[in-house]
Amino acid sequence: TGAIGLYNIGQSCCLNSLLQVFLMNIHFTGILRRITVPPRAVQKRKNVPYQMLLLLEEMQCSKQKAVSPVDLAHCLSVYKVKLFVQHDAAQLFLTLWNLIKRQMKNPELAGKLSDLYTICVQEQVACQKCLFETKRNSSMLTLPLPVLDANSHMLKTLEDCLQCFFHPEELTDQNMCFCEQCGRKTPFLQSMKLVHLPQTLTIHLKRFCFEKSAHIHKLSHYLPFPQDLDFNAILTENQCQADDNEKAAWQYELFAVVAHSGSTNCGHYCAYIRSLTECKWYCFNDSEVCQVSWDDVKCTYGHSNLHWGQTAYLLIYMKKHPQ
Amino acid sequence: MAQWQEVQSLANAYLEQVHQLYAGAALPMVVRQCLAAWIENQNWRQAAEPLSSHARMLFHSLLALLGEHLGSPGLGGEDFMLKHNLRKACRDLQAEFEECPENFANLVANLLQEERRILRLGQAGTQGKATPAPSTPPESDREQQIQRRLAEFHVALQEAERAFRHLDDLQEAFDFCYKVHYLPGEDRTSDPQYAQQVQALEAKLQILDRQRWEVLAQIQQLLGRSETLRDFLLQELEAWRERQQHACLGAPVDTRLRPLETWFTELGQGLFQLLQLLRALGDLQRKVTYERDPLKAETPLLERRLQELLTYLLKSAFVVEQQPNMPNACKRPLVLRTASKFSARARLLVRLHDRNHRMEAKIHIDRDPPKIKGFRKFNILTSSSKTLLAGDNPQDGLVCDFQYLTLKEQKDSRSGKGSKGTGEGPLAVTEELHLITFTLAYAYCGLELELETSTLPFVIISNNNQLSSAWASILWFNMLSSNPKEQHFFSSPLPAPWPRLAEVLSWQFESVAERGLSKEHLLMLAEKLFGSKPSPESTVAWPKFSKDSASGFSFWAWLDGILGLLQEHLKQLWKDGLILGFVSRKQEKKLLKGKRTGTFLIRFSESILGGVTCTWVEHPETGPPAFRAVVPYTAAELASLALPDIIRDYQLLVEENIPENPLQFLYPNTARDEAFGPYYSQRQEGNLMEQKKYLNRRLIRVSSRQANESWQTEEELVAATENLEMLQLQPSGLGTQQPGGLAPLQPGGSGTMQVMAVSPGMLQPGGSGMLQPGPHGLEPSQQPQVGSGVSEMLQPGARDLEPQPVGPGGSGPLQPAARDAGMPQPVLGPVEPVLVPNGLETLPPELRDLELVPGSPDMQELLRSLAEGLEPGSGMLETLEAAELMPDVLEAVDRGLEGLGPRLESSAALLDPCDPFLPQPEDTALPTVTSLFTATDIPSLHIDANDFQ
Secondary structure (H helix, E strand, O other): OOOOEEOOOOOOHHHHHHHHHHHOOHHHHHHHOOOOOOOOHHHHHHOHHHHHHHHHHHHHHOOOOEEOOHHHHHHHHHOOOOOOOOOOHHHHHHHHHHHHHHOOOOHHHHHHHHHHHOEEEEEEEEEOOOOOEEEEEEEEOEEEEEOEOOOOOEOOOHHHHHHHHOOOEEEOHHHOEEEOOOOEEEOEEEEEEEEEOOOEEEEEEEOEEEOOOOOEEEOOOOOOOOOEEEHHHHOOHHHEOOOHHHHHOOEEEEEEEEEEEEOOOOEEEEEEEEOOOOOOEEEEEOOEEEEEOHHHHHHHHOOOOOOOOOEEEEEEEEEOOOO | OOHHHHHHOOOHHHHHHHHHHHHOOOOOHHHHHHOHHHHHHOOHHHHOOOOOOHHHHHHHHHHHHHHHHHHOOOOOHHHHHHHHHHHHHHHHHHHHHOOOHHHHHHHHHHHHHHHHHHHHHHHHHHHHHHOOOOOOOOOOHHHHHHHHHHHHHHHHHHHHHHHHHHHHHHHHHHHHHHHHHOOOOOOOOOOHHHHHHHHHHHHHHHHHHHHHHHHHHHHHHHHHHHHHHHHHHHHHHHHHHHHHHHHHOOOOOOOOOHHHHHHHHHHHHHHHHHHHHHHHHHHHHHHOOOOOOHHHHHHHHHHHHHHHHHHHHHHHHEEEEEEEEOOOOOOOOOEEEOOOOEEEEEEEOOOOOOOOOOEEEEEEEOOOOOOOOOOOOEEEOOOOEEEEOOOOOHHHOEEEEEEEEOEEEOHHHHOOOOOOOOOOOOOOHHHOOEOEEEEEEEEEOOEEEEEEEEOOOEEEEOOHHHHHHHHHHHHHHHHHOOOOOOOOHHHOOOOEEHHHHHHHHHHHHHHHHOOOOOHHHHHHHHHHHHOOOOOOOOEEOHHHHHOOOOOOOOHHHHHHHHHHHHHHHHHHHHHOOOOOEOOOHHHHHHHHHOOOOOEEEEEEOOOOOOEEEEEEEEOOOOOOOEEEEOOOEEHHHHHHOOHHHHHHHOEEEOOOOOOEOOOOEEOOOEEHHHHHHHHOOOOOOOOHHHHHHOOOOEEEOEEEOOOOOOOOOOOOOOOOOOOOOEEEOOOOOOOOOOOOOOOOOOOOOOOEEEOOOEOOOOOOOOOOOOOOOHHHOOOOOOOOOOOOOEEEOOOOOOOOOOOOOOOOOOOOOOOHHHHHOOOOOOOEOOOOOOOOOOOHHHOOHHHHHOOOOOOOHHHHHHHHHHHHHOOOOOOOOOOOOOOEOOHHHHHHHHHHHHOOOOOHHHOOOOOOOOOOOOOOOHHHHHHHHHHHHHHOOOOOHHHHHHHHO
């Protein structure tokens, strides 16, 4: 099989899961394989993309059930990505991605990497008094979706979370902003419009909440997500800022789930990934890899009575029809 | 079965794959075959890891085993070739892998894995083809998935245990070396040998660390898969719960728990095994630990996750297997009567327990009583706790069986009920929902839990007459409530969507009489409820279903009356589809209009409780077709004469006309006798000794058409044989009847025969169930001359014609005792004694309308001639009615008169063959005679007849 495990070399389950998600993504590995190899050994050791490529090669050649990502881990530790530390998968994903991009010397490749992952949105704030609008385009690597609505009620599905995320927010009372035209603080309407979605779309379910105290706790409630996601069916016309061509491509299917079990301060990550070549689901638990079914992936929907079980944390969707 | 054996039993196509697998492999198949079991028992995957000494050890063990094999005497000369091959393999392996045993371990691990893959394919292939095993019911996809996953879970668990044992070995080896070689006290940094040893020690620790992570990863994986399995089982359990709820309502569904019990037990067993494994890992960590020891951080985490999983599984697995149920409750559980016994049973589907731990089960009623005003409180009178005994037979499972429970209301529990009523009034008794909660103190493998489960809500009644409305509540709740603990439900009951209600109503008929309601039935019911065709969104409110009683009773009371009638008397006819049942008047006309005269259908009365009637069509020479319906029969009448017999013998008396049975063809087009023949009761013959004394009687139903042809009358006459000095006749529906009471018979004087209409059941003041006056379809509400009931026809026992008085000699008026002896609760109307002197001219007009019954022309002719030829004064025969008396009634009369004990064999009720006036047509008399001979050794008909002639 093409799925090879990664040994846990000390709290590296989070890194392992993310590496599997990167390396099972043929669009990503297509870029990775084209990098230029650093000339000197010292550079090689410190180059994250190169170390990833080495790891990929090792995994593909390996007849073992798992390989050890120890060189990559050492390489990352140079950039303050520490071993033996619990990481947050969403954060580590951003860190890794930025490291990879920064160290890709070829600007064309770096651009491709950006295209592969970057979501473009347009942020708008409009004064409710004079209707003066400010627009700003911005891009992000993940859609950080709330799992609770504005009134702290649990959202029921991923689609609800997306709708909630793109729902305009009124800024009133102490949240009022200064309007240049009105010359005073006025209520504003803040909204976000979707401009572009990338080939590989990463959704971050913010499954934690800060209670009154500083203590963070995990939200493990049931939140189903679909295998097929059509943004046109979820967002209204007002929530998009894209041409028909762009919108037509907003058809996604689930590629991977990074799931977390345990509590916020101690836990375990594993990754469910649908092999793009075989179209089969695999579950990666460090060195253990096994083929699973959609039912197993559904197990990461969460359960309000079970707080230690696995819940989906990152969802990676893939465009059905690459442009 | 061992893997290699299984591989060998694969189909040829897959065997070919195995051959190919070994064709290019460095491990010859002969070695695989020779050491199959040993090879499969080693952990090659682990050995294959770099820096592992395990691989070398395994490799040498293999060579040694091969050596043993070669030297063993078991291999005789005939195995020369085999020996040769083995020796060659041994040499080749040694040459190839001596330097790198890890590669060999990896090779074997991959081969075994590939074998398993082929095996899976092969077995899936054969299962796909060869599964249709006729004996076992086909398993659903989900069942197969569960079985497969359980099997996979066990395999993975075994692998994890093997990995653990390997870890244990590694740790022991490390520990030993550590204790021997590591000497921190002394300064030996200069000793190169020591440095080497410490380095080796570090390498060993590396391996140990990796193995620890490895085992943890395996357990993580295992837990992840078991969560899927848990979800599957819980989904199946939920489906079972729903089935059980439906089964309580009478749905024909499978509520077996055995498969679930097996699955839950297997998963529970596996998870407890995993728990032990985790604890053993904890022990390993206590013996040897180091900085960043994964076991230290991860094991407690895994254990918490597993305990949570197990707890959840166990809590879900405690279920009420049998909902509270009184014995003989006619398939209506969840209705309990105070002071009556009932039983309930809970079961723990995880059949695992600690034999040393005493498991105590308790039951509580209304542990958290709802805050409803006037909510009654009850005590469970019998013992409410029980020690769960592990049956010697493990098949019995862990069952908390509470039998012979009784409830008693707490005395002051209803204080305040109805008094000082402010706000919402208390619920009716039959809308008060109660719960019994089972608790079980469970302990196993150090996991201690208090499990609990609750029954579905039930209704507590104190009187049987509340049963019907209590059952309506149970239906309504289970149909609509999604929360089985919702005791407040009837504070604001939801309306029922019609499609759901229709299904539940159909189950009622299915469970009572094995045939549900058809689409047409349901349409009629819906139209009755909604006044028009229902839409899928139509809903019925609870009061409309169970309370509104514009017609004197609620919709449910009406339907339940019909269910009761079906249960008692019409089961077979309903089951066989002979009863059209729910047909509206309008529909009925539409159906019958195009049919020939005499076509009839059986339907349930809409105007009286628990009534069934026949409607037939007549096409007069001119004018529109007429539809006639007979006054509905209720349980009381059907108890004395079964519906098929009524239909067979039904007579319509028309003035100056031969009585005829208007019921000729069962709708749509089946001849009456063809349709009902199988259900006719045998015309029973009796003891001839008695027959010498009495003429035989048969009970039939007749209706008479009044002279004005307005179809107002149905009379049911009881005729008894006796001298005809006095004849009392009473049309029964005189509106003076007292429902439920037995009006005393008026003394008719000695030697007086009374013919009375027996009108069982309650007649509604509205004159319900009457024949309809034509096509208006209105039931006349005041028709005093209309009655219903049994007509007991008088046998011609006229003394003057007979040399010998027939019938109970000198019998007086019917005594109430007759009824006591066995009349099925007929309500005898106050008899208006119509004294009938011998002269025909005094015969009341009603009587003149009476016609003799047995359909034979002889008889009718005879009677007609009698009627015509009677002169004033000649007064012999006023009414000669030969009828087969309803056996029960007759017997009752007989017994009442003669004090005979009630015995079935004496219930003679056939056309008396002795009577010369009675016809003896082939079709009736002959079979009677033959059966007489066979049944009893008594003189033949022939002889009897002689006696009279």
